[in-house]
Amino acid sequence: MNNKIQKPLIATKDLSVHYPLRSTKLFGPPPVVKAVEGVNINIAPGSFFGLVGESGSGKTTLGRALLKAAPITRGEVTYSDGEVEFDLTDIEKKDLQEYRRRAQLIFQDPYAALSPRMTVRDIIAEPLEVMGITKSREETDRRGRGIAAKCRLNLEHLRRFPHAFSGGQRQRISIARALVSNPKFVVADESVAALDVSIQADVLNLLKEIQKEMGLAFLFISHDLSVVAHVCDYVAVMYLGRLVETAPTRQLFESPRHPYTKALLSAIPSLDPDDYGKAEKLEGEIPSPTNPPPGCKFQTRCRFAIDICRSQEPKLETEDGHDVACHRWRELLEA
Amino acid sequence: MNKNKNLIEVENLTLQFDTDEGRITAVDNVSFSVAPGEVLGLVGESGSGKSVTAKSLMKLNPGNAIYSPETKIKLHLEDRSVDIMQLKSSKEMLVARGGAISMIFQEPMASFAPAITIGDQMVEQLLIHTDYSVAKAKKYSIEMLDRVGISDADQRFKQYAFELSGGMRQRAMIAMALSTKPKLLIADEPTTALDVTIQLQVIDLMKDLVKEFGMGIIFITHDLGVIAQTADKVAVMYLGKLIEQGSVRDVIRNPSHPYTQGLIAALPQLDNLDAPLVAVAGDIPSPLERPSGCVFHTRCPVHLGGQCSSMVPEFSSVERSHTVACHLIEASNLVDKKVAVS
Numbered sequence: 001m002n003n004k005i006q007k008p009l010i011a012t013k014d015l016s017v018h019y020p021l022r023s024t025k026l027f028g029p030p031p032v033v034k035a036v037e038g039v040n041i042n043i044a045p046g047s048f049f050g051l052v053g054e055s056g057s058g059k060t061t062l063g064r065a066l067l068k069a070a071p072i073t074r075g076e077v078t079y080s081d082g083e084v085e086f087d088l089t090d091i092e093k094k095d096l097q098e099y100r101r102r103a104q105l106i107f108q109d110p111y112a113a114l115s116p117r118m119t120v121r122d123i124i125a126e127p128l129e130v131m132g133i134t135k136s137r138e139e140t141d142r143r144g145r146g147i148a149a150k151c152r153l154n155l156e157h158l159r160r161f162p163h164a165f166s167g168g169q170r171q172r173i174s175i176a177r178a179l180v181s182n183p184k185f186v187v188a189d190e191s192v193a194a195l196d197v198s199i200q201a202d203v204l205n206l207l208k209e210i211q212k213e214m215g216l217a218f219l220f221i222s223h224d225l226s227v228v229a230h231v232c233d234y235v236a237v238m239y240l241g242r243l244v245e246t247a248p249t250r251q252l253f254e255s256p257r258h259p260y261t262k263a264l265l266s267a268i269p270s271l272d273p274d275d276y277g278k279a280e281k282l283e284g285e286i287p288s289p290t291n292p293p294p295g296c297k298f299q300t301r302c303r304f305a306i307d308i309c310r311s312q313e314p315k316l317e318t319e320d321g322h323d324v325a326c327h328r329w330r331e332l333l334e335a
Numbered sequence: 336m337n338k339n340k341n342l343i344e345v346e347n348l349t350l351q352f353d354t355d356e357g358r359i360t361a362v363d364n365v366s367f368s369v370a371p372g373e374v375l376g377l378v379g380e381s382g383s384g385k386s387v388t389a390k391s392l393m394k395l396n397p398g399n400a401i402y403s404p405e406t407k408i409k410l411h412l413e414d415r416s417v418d419i420m421q422l423k424s425s426k427e428m429l430v431a432r433g434g435a436i437s438m439i440f441q442e443p444m445a446s447f448a449p450a451i452t453i454g455d456q457m458v459e460q461l462l463i464h465t466d467y468s469v470a471k472a473k474k475y476s477i478e479m480l481d482r483v484g485i486s487d488a489d490q491r492f493k494q495y496a497f498e499l500s501g502g503m504r505q506r507a508m509i510a511m512a513l514s515t516k517p518k519l520l521i522a523d524e525p526t527t528a529l530d531v532t533i534q535l536q537v538i539d540l541m542k543d544l545v546k547e548f549g550m551g552i553i554f555i556t557h558d559l560g561v562i563a564q565t566a567d568k569v570a571v572m573y574l575g576k577l578i579e580q581g582s583v584r585d586v587i588r589n590p591s592h593p594y595t596q597g598l599i600a601a602l603p604q605l606d607n608l609d610a611p612l613v614a615v616a617g618d619i620p621s622p623l624e625r626p627s628g629c630v631f632h633t634r635c636p637v638h639l640g641g642q643c644s645s646m647v648p649e650f651s652s653v654e655r656s657h658t659v660a661c662h663l664i665e666a667s668n669l670v671d672k673k674v675a676v677s
Contacts, residue, residue, distance in 0.1 A: 225531070285503070
C-alpha cells in the first residue's frame with residue numbers, strides 16, 4: 001500500500017488506449033474512441049487494487065492494456081517484480097511470453113470461459129503445457145493438483161467436465177487455471193459479477209486467501225462498490241476513460257471527494273427499506289467516448305458543474321495520498 | 336365489480352419438467368398473492384425456481400412442463416375472475432400474455448427482436464391487445480417512451496435495440512410492457528444487467544409507475560438490497576420451495592429462516608468494512624438430487640438432524656403476516672431471532 005517507498009509491481013505513466021473507428025467522412029482523419037486517456041496508476045506487489053466505474057468507463061480496456069492485450073497508444077506501462085523488469089510498450093516476443101506467465105487474467109463469465117470439451121484437469125494444466133513450464137506429465141499433474149487443492153477442488157473434480165459444476169465451482173476452476181503458472185499479477189475482471197450473492201462471498205474469500213498466501217497483486221475490476229470495499233486495499237474510480245479518484249479503500253469510502261464517487265456510493269441499494277428516496281440520483285448516462293463533452297468529462301451529469309468545469313479538464317490533485325480530479329472538490333468538502 | 340381484493344392468487348403451484356434424466360420438480364407447492372398497487376419481491380439464488388414460477392403465471396414454460404392438478408392461478412379482473420391454468424387456446428391466453436399481465440425480462444437486448452425497430456414492436460403488440468388504429472398506437476407508443484424518460488422519443492421509436500444503451504433498452508422494455516395497461520407486471524431481474532446508477536433510475540421509475548397506474552408488480556431478483564428499496568412484501572424461494580414470506584420490513588429486519596439469514600449475512604455491508612463475508616456454505620443441489628425433508632437441510636448450519644432430513648416443515652408464523660417454513664421455528668424458539676441485521 002505504501003507505493004512511495006516500495007517499487008510498484010505495475011506502474012503506468014500517461015497510459016492511453018485509443019481505437020480508431022471506421023471513417024464516416026471521405027476526407028480527414030477517422031474518429032477515435034479514447035477508451036483510456038492519460039491514466040497513471042501504481043500497483044504495489046501483493047496488493048488488492050480495485051478499479052470501479054460504470055460500463056463504458058474503460059475499466060476492462062485498462063485492465064487489458066496492463067496485460068498488453070489492448071494496444072497501448074501512448075504512455076508507459078512498466079512491470080517489475082524484483083526478478084525481471086519489462087517495459088510493456090516496447091517488449092520483445094520472448095519477454096512477452098515470460099510476461100504472460102507472470103501476469104494472468106480471470107474472466108467474468110465462468111460459463112463461457114471454460115471449454116466444455118476439456119476435463120477440469122486439462123483446463124488447469126493447459127497453461128503449464130502451452131508455456132512449457134513443466135517438463136513431465138507427473139510434474140504437470142503435481143502442480144495442477146496443488147493449485148486445485150488451494151481452490152478447493154478435489155481429485156474427483158479434476159476428472160469431470162465443466163458442465164457438472166455450479167457457477168461458484170466453475171469460477172474456482174478459472175481461478176486455478178489463472179494461478180497455475182504462479183503469476184505475480186492477476187487481473188480479475190468482474191470475477192464475481194455472474195455469481196449469486198450467497199456464493200460470491202466464497203469466491204471473494206478465496207481470492208483474498210490466495211493473494212495473501214501467494215503474495216500476488218490483483219487488479220480487481222468491478223462495478224459493485226460494496227464488493228470492492230470489502231476486498232481491496234486501494235481503489236481507483238474511472239469515468240469515461242479517465243481516473244477521477246484514487247485512494248486507500250477506507251479513505252475513499254469514508255470521505256469520497258469526487259461527486260461521481262459520491263453518487264456511485266449513494267446508488268448502492270440499502271438494506272433498510274426506510275432509506276428509500278435518500279439516495280442521490282444521478283441523471284442521464286455515461287456519454288459516448290466517441291464524442292466526449294469538453295472540460296470535465298463528468299460535467300454533463302454533475303449537479304455541481306460550473307463554467308470552469310465545462311471548459312477546462314481538471315487534473316488529478318493529490319492530498320494525503322488521496323487523488324481526485326475535480327475543480328471544486330475542496331469547496332464541496334467544506335460545504 | 337369483482338369483490339376480490341387480490342389481483343392474483345397463486346395456490347399450490349407445483350411444476351415438474353420431464354427431462355431425459357427423469358422428472359424434476361422445479362416448483363413445489365408454492366402459494367402467494369399480489370394486491371393492486373403492491374410490489375411482491377421474489378428472492379432466491381439461480382436455480383431456486385423464481386423465473387419458472389413467474390413464467391407459470393403466463394403459462395410460458397416449455398412443452399415438457401407438467402402442472403399438478405391442484406395448481407390454481409386465479410387472476411381477478413374488474414369484471415371477472417379467471418383461472419389461468421384452465422386457459423387453453425392461445426386466444427384465451429391473450430389475457431395473461433400481455434393483456435392483464437406483462438413481463439419485463441432480464442436481458443433487454445435478448446428480448447427485443449434485433450431486426451425490427453423498437454417502435455414497430457411496440458405498435459404490433461398494441462394492435463393485438465387493444466382496438467387502437469396504427470396511427471393511434473404509434474402516437475401512444477411515443478408517449479409511453481417519453482413517459483419512461485427516453486429523450487427524443489420519436490427518434491428512438493424508429494431505432495433498433497442495438498442502437499440503444501442498456502439503460503435505454505430497459506426503459507423501452509418497461510414502456511412496451513406498460514403500454515397495454517396491464518394489471519400485473521412481472522419484472523424478472525430487470526436491473527441486474529444495469530449499473531447501480533441506472534438501476535436506481537429504473538427502480539424509481541417503476542415505483543412511480545406503480546403509483547400512477549395502480550398495478551401490482553412481481554419483482555424477481557437475487558439482490559436483497561434492491562428488494563428492500565422496491566418491495567412491500569417478500570417471498571424467499573429455495574430449490575422450488577417458498578421458505579419465508581412476509582412484509583419487507585419484517586423479513587429483512589428479522590429474517591427467521593437460516594437461509595434468509597445466510598443471504599443477508601452474505602451481502603457486503605458498507606457500514607462495516609471489517610465484517611468478514613460469510614457465504615452460504617455449499618452449492619444449491621441439482622434438482623435431480625432434491626434433498627428429502629427440508630430442502631435446505633444439506634446446507635443448513637443449524638439443522639436438527641433426523642427431523643430436518645425426513646419431514647417437510649410447515650409454515651408457521653413468526654409475526655403477523657410473516658411466516659417461515661423451518662422446523663426450528665416450528666418446534667421451539669431455538670433460533671435466536673435477532674441474528675443478522677443489526
